[in-house]
Amino acid sequence: MxxxxxxxxxxxxxxxxVVVLGVFFVLPVSGMVARGFWPDGAFAPGEVLDVLTRPRTxxxxxxxxxSAGVATLLAVAVGLPAAYVLHRLDFPLRRAVRAALLVPFxxxxxxxxxxxxxxxxxxxxxxxxxxxxxxVAIVAGLVFFNAAVVIRAVGASWESMDAxxxxxxAALGASPRQVFLTVTLPSLRxxxxxxxxxxxxFCATSFGVVLTLGGTRYSSVETEIYLLTTxxxxxxxxxxxxIVQLVxxxxxxxxxxxxxxxxxxxxxxxxARPRRPRRSDLGQLVATGLLLAFVAVxxxxxxxxxxxxxxxxxLDNYRALTxxxxxxxxxxxxxxALVTSLRTALDASWMALSLGLLVALAVTRxxxxxxxxxxxxxxxxxxxxPLGVSAATLGFGFLITLDSPPLDLRDSxxxxxxxxxxxxxxxxxxxxVPVLDGIDDRQRQxxxxxxxxxxxxxxxxxxxxxxxxxxxxxGFAFAASLGEFGATAFLARDxxxxxxxxxxxxxxHPGAMNYGMALAASVxxxxxTALVMAAVERLRVPSLGAI
Amino acid sequence: MKSISAVxxxxxxxxxxxxxxxxxxxxxxxxxxxxxxxxxxTHESFVLPDEVQAAFEEQSGYELVVRASGDAGSLTNKLVLxxxxxxxxxxxxxxxxxxxxxxxxxxxxxxxxxxxxGVSDFELPGDEEHALTPVDNGNVCVNVxxxxxETEGIAPPETLEDxxxxxxxxxxxxxxxxxxxxxxxxxxxxxxxxxxxxxxYWADLMxxxxxxxxxxxxxxxxxxxxxxxxxxxxxxxxxDSSPAFxxxxxxxxxxxxxxxTCFTQVEYAGVLAxxxxxxxxxxxxxxxxxxxxxxxxxxxxxxxxxxxDTPLPEDWATFAQQPTDPWAVDPAEVAANRDDWLTQWRDxxxx
Numbered sequence: 001m002x003x004x005x006x007x008x009x010x011x012x013x014x015x016x017x018v019v020v021l022g023v024f025f026v027l028p029v030s031g032m033v034a035r036g037f038w039p040d041g042a043f044a045p046g047e048v049l050d051v052l053t054r055p056r057t058x059x060x061x062x063x064x065x066x067s068a069g070v071a072t073l074l075a076v077a078v079g080l081p082a083a084y085v086l087h088r089l090d091f092p093l094r095r096a097v098r099a100a101l102l103v104p105f106x107x108x109x110x111x112x113x114x115x116x117x118x119x120x121x122x123x124x125x126x127x128x129x130x131x132x133x134x135x136v137a138i139v140a141g142l143v144f145f146n147a148a149v150v151i152r153a154v155g156a157s158w159e160s161m162d163a164x165x166x167x168x169x170a171a172l173g174a175s176p177r178q179v180f181l182t183v184t185l186p187s188l189r190x191x192x193x194x195x196x197x198x199x200x201x202f203c204a205t206s207f208g209v210v211l212t213l214g215g216t217r218y219s220s221v222e223t224e225i226y227l228l229t230t231x232x233x234x235x236x237x238x239x240x241x242x243i244v245q246l247v248x249x250x251x252x253x254x255x256x257x258x259x260x261x262x263x264x265x266x267x268x269x270x271x272a273r274p275r276r277p278r279r280s281d282l283g284q285l286v287a288t289g290l291l292l293a294f295v296a297v298x299x300x301x302x303x304x305x306x307x308x309x310x311x312x313x314x315l316d317n318y319r320a321l322t323x324x325x326x327x328x329x330x331x332x333x334x335x336x337a338l339v340t341s342l343r344t345a346l347d348a349s350w351m352a353l354s355l356g357l358l359v360a361l362a363v364t365r366x367x368x369x370x371x372x373x374x375x376x377x378x379x380x381x382x383x384x385x386p387l388g389v390s391a392a393t394l395g396f397g398f399l400i401t402l403d404s405p406p407l408d409l410r411d412s413x414x415x416x417x418x419x420x421x422x423x424x425x426x427x428x429x430x431x432x433v434p435v436l437d438g439i440d441d442r443q444r445q446x447x448x449x450x451x452x453x454x455x456x457x458x459x460x461x462x463x464x465x466x467x468x469x470x471x472x473x474x475g476f477a478f479a480a481s482l483g484e485f486g487a488t489a490f491l492a493r494d495x496x497x498x499x500x501x502x503x504x505x506x507x508x509h510p511g512a513m514n515y516g517m518a519l520a521a522s523v524x525x526x527x528x529t530a531l532v533m534a535a536v537e538r539l540r541v542p543s544l545g546a547i
Numbered sequence: 548m549k550s551i552s553a554v555x556x557x558x559x560x561x562x563x564x565x566x567x568x569x570x571x572x573x574x575x576x577x578x579x580x581x582x583x584x585x586x587x588x589t590h591e592s593f594v595l596p597d598e599v600q601a602a603f604e605e606q607s608g609y610e611l612v613v614r615a616s617g618d619a620g621s622l623t624n625k626l627v628l629x630x631x632x633x634x635x636x637x638x639x640x641x642x643x644x645x646x647x648x649x650x651x652x653x654x655x656x657x658x659x660x661x662x663x664x665g666v667s668d669f670e671l672p673g674d675e676e677h678a679l680t681p682v683d684n685g686n687v688c689v690n691v692x693x694x695x696x697e698t699e700g701i702a703p704p705e706t707l708e709d710x711x712x713x714x715x716x717x718x719x720x721x722x723x724x725x726x727x728x729x730x731x732x733x734x735x736x737x738x739x740x741x742x743x744x745x746x747x748y749w750a751d752l753m754x755x756x757x758x759x760x761x762x763x764x765x766x767x768x769x770x771x772x773x774x775x776x777x778x779x780x781x782x783x784x785x786x787d788s789s790p791a792f793x794x795x796x797x798x799x800x801x802x803x804x805x806x807x808t809c810f811t812q813v814e815y816a817g818v819l820a821x822x823x824x825x826x827x828x829x830x831x832x833x834x835x836x837x838x839x840x841x842x843x844x845x846x847x848x849x850x851x852x853x854x855x856d857t858p859l860p861e862d863w864a865t866f867a868q869q870p871t872d873p874w875a876v877d878p879a880e881v882a883a884n885r886d887d888w889l890t891q892w893r894d895x896x897x898x
Contacts, residue, residue: 035628113765113769114764114765114768114769114775114776117765117769117770117776118769118776118777121769121770121778121779124777133758133759211726211761211762212761212762212765214761217759217896217897227725227726229621229624230617230618230620230621230624231620231621231624231725231726232885232886232889233624233627233648234886305775305776392621395616395617396624396625396628399625399628399629399634400628400629403629403632403634404632410634411614411634489591489616489617490616490617490621491616501591504591505591505592507764507768507775508592508762508763508764509849510767510774510785510786510788510789510792510793510849511792512775512792514775515768515774515775515776516775518775519775
């Protein structure tokens with residue numbers, strides 16, 4: 001290849017995703033931040049700096065860091081044994097359990113909040129602990145939503161780990177504990193660290209959990225930005241915190257990027273086949289069972305609530321889903337919202353998928369120089385940024401920056417799926433990159449030397465390996481889009497609300513029937529997600545979710 | 548090259564999706580009206596029955612496009628941010644706690660709207676140019692679970708002072724003033740009632756075990772004894788209309804609103820400055836105070852009409868009592884002090 005063709009290829013591959021992210025992310029966010037720096041048209045950075053020195057800002061940042069940090073540690077602690085059990089052991093319903101554990105990821109926080117508080121609240125079975133409205137409840141909620149990320153990421157790595165070094169260590173007389181600490185854990189470390197960094201990002205930017213479970217006594221950076229933007233219109237304050245958030249995210253991504261080394265594809269590995277549980281697995285099995293109970297109890301509370309009308313069991317809440325609510329709370333019946341949600345999710349999925357594929361291809365081509373590798377590394381991190389920005393900033397940013405031709409897009413129906421695609425994009429990229437990284441480049445070279453053109457090489461070498469992860473990534477994107485609420489609520493148009501928006505509206509109105517319908521609709525959303533994830537599980541992609 | 552297949556894939560996906568999103572739009576096109584479209588910008592609680600929207604299109608000859616998202620606060624801020632290039636022709640849903648900010652920023656054009664009997668009672672004080680037309684009103688009031696108090700043999704509270712009485716310790720749940728609009732309304736109630744001593748009142752309230760939640764749903768559905776969940780608290784901050792939704796089917800309702808604790812929220816509609824279709828915008832503002840919309844308000848948006856003698860749903864007429872003399876704070880004062888009040892309020896309530 002000529003020397004100039006490599007950068008050109010890189011540019012061509014990256015061009016579309018970079019432009020899309022530039023227009024729909026960088027432009028709106030920098031527009032909002034600029035409003036903070038130029039409050040009345042004149043450059044006045046003093047106000048922004050002023051906000052950074054407020055004692056309240058310090059408290060907010062500190063709360064965000066420690067609550068997200070503790071939640072991340074806990075998620076890893078409960079996720080590790082579950083990852084082992086669900087990915088190294090073989091028992092009935094294993095895949096169903098894996099799918100079920102991902103359900104919390106998509107449920108609307110307001111509904112989970114109500115379910116959680118029925119447990120922790122004064123009247124609930126765990127009310128005696130007095131945890132309602134405490135940071136403990138917030139951390140528990142964060143773990144509830146994010147444990148699945150650790151299980152998937154670490155589990156995938158565990159599943160494909162070469163079993164022979166551990167066997168060798170055992171043969172040389174190492175105890176199981178020594179094998180775990182000296183062989184297994186070090187090789188899992190990259191997966192654990194990068195999963196932890198993504199969980200930390202999700203926790204630090206979580207909005208609903210902190211508000212709903214914290215009873216408003218605690219503020220995180222994300223909730224503070226939301227309040228400053230939508231309620232107080234304190235744009236300098238919001239800009240200051242947005243910058244703090246972005247800087248923190250970039251630092252975190254840089255650290256994670258360093259620790260996220262891919263396995264060398266040219267080494268043949270012999271992964272262990274999942275085996276039947278033994279007596280020695282009891283501890284891990286119990287821990288997994290406890291985690292499953294922890295996830296299942298709020299979900300079962302929801303299910304039970306949705307099946308009750310007054311004091312009697314009934315399916316009326318589900319029958320009512322085809323109506324517009326007992327007091328016309330809705331314009332469109334819930335069934336129609338489900339169709340809208342599915343359509344939007346389909347659109348978001350293909351957007352996230354095509355962008356994610358281009359990004360993954362661009363960042364995984366073999367780099368020939370340090371500079372090239374660095375460019376690819378920066379690109380990789382760039383597409384993770386949407387995780388670290390408040391939906392309020394993005395939503396308001398759309399309004400003020402996409403308002404004039406050729407970018408008069410703020411009323412486009414494509415904006416909702418696009419915003420959701422941006423949220424799902426990091427998940428897609430992180431699913432595809434390890435797979436593409438794992439293809440031995442010599443296979444492509446062999447194909448080329450046998451006379452295959454570039455396209456033919458892709459079809460015969462990459463595609464057979466890639467199509468399953470692609471389907472899997474689409475399942476992830478689909479589920480993430482189905483449950484997305486923050487950005488959607490800012491953009492949703494009234495004639496076609498999505499299911500989470502409708503649930504939020506139902507639970508926001510008095511009337512027993514509306515409440516029951518909100519629960520029933522949440523169960524439908526959860527079931528739809530579980531179905532999608534179960535379908536993804538059937539594809540048996542080993543590296544699914546290897547973040 | 549690799550990029551070719553990727554581009555091909557993208558194109559294939561793109562075609563598939565265009566047809567998807569296209570289907571929704573085609574239906575809308577079919578109903579396009581000769582007079583062009585009127586775009587209504589509003590909050591996510593906006594609901595009007597299809598037949599009422601159709602009535603507007605038929606009477607005026609304009610096509611109605613609704614763009615709804617966010618709550619009243621974020622609606623107002625959106626209007627302020629986009630005032631040079633509004634996203635629609637009419638805005639509905641700015642309320643009397645946010646209206647002053649919108650007026651100061653010049654979001655609305657003045658319009659000498661027609662005033663059916665009753666409307667002028669709700670006009671925004673200080674709105675000299677008639678920028679805002681009142682459309683609906685509702686009161687944020689403390690609600691009590693009468694059946695609970697009857698069972699316990701305790702007389703329910705009646706006034707703001709009662710809420711700090713140890714008899715009612717740990718019984719009151721309310722949404723936060725910082726994150727919810729009824730919460731802010733209640734803060735204004737206490738400011739109107741207690742004057743400069745309001746922080747002391749809140750300190751007493753918190754000492755008496757009042758529970759703060761993030762929003763109305765969490766308080767009413769989660770913690771109130773008559774809400775959807777299995778709440779434990781029989782006193783909640785809600786609306787004067789709420790008792791109409793706890794009707795027991797035997798001629799009574801199990802909750803009531805304390806009419807001495809109310810603050811009136813008024814929602815306005817207005818023609819946006821720089822509207823693309825000012826004619827159509829004025830037609831829509833007129834329509835909002837017309838009989839069709841006014842009669843649909845209680846069932847659709849859980850608020851009372853502003854026009855006198857508009858028929859109410861049966862349960863409302865029987866069970867939803869409105870206060871005769873609610874508390875009020877001058878909107879200009881709200882605009883000037885909101886941030887300070889909220890900061891002070893946060894200090895008192897988070898201790």
